[in-house]
Amino acid sequence: MTLNGTNQANFVDVNGIHFETVVPQRNITLPARGSKTQVRFDFGIRITNHTPEMQRFLLFFIRPQFLYADGTPVWAPMGANYNQVCVPSLLDFQALEPGQHLIVSMHGSFHRRRNQVWFYFLAKDGGSRDWGSFDSGEYLIQVLYENRYATWEGVVFSNEHGEFAPSEKCPDSLRSRVDFMSIENVWVGEVATPLVEFNLN
Known part of the structure; x- marks a missing residue:
């Protein structure tokens, strides 16, 4: 994750917040037939604050969506599979001053x-x-x-990670703890970034 000023095109503007698709490598070589190799594919999202005020973001519920060249979605199950459920930590909340941007880098694999x-x-x-x-x-x-959710509450551990939940879902028992923290004014919304082409070979 990085912070800097930016002046980018090819973005979605939501009330002065710019959301952009990041794909560092757009030509990917697929695994050979019969191969058990997994080929990593990196992608991400760039968020830029072009408002006059500080904005706070939760960088947790982010995922890709794939489409064929004609715009038809590539099939995926309606819901995710969970071996364990994780919750946001303190490190998943990021504040952006006016003119700053951040990049959330993610990856998956073709197999x-x-x-x-x-x-x-x-x-x-x-x-x-x-x-x-x-x-x-x-x-x-x-x-x-x-x-x-605009407000998240939870506790912060000694490693500064902690565990947070939406305010209305946070147990009352946590609010009396000395390590309790409330994070307010988190940016609320749903955004689909612009489509970016890539090639599989």
């Missing part, structure tokens, strides 16, 4: 399963998804950002 190519992604909340199947050709990716 072969029954002679088909699938993409696997594990989100911060512990949910995993598979998209498929893929073949050689041009595809589109966008990033989905979401936060539904």
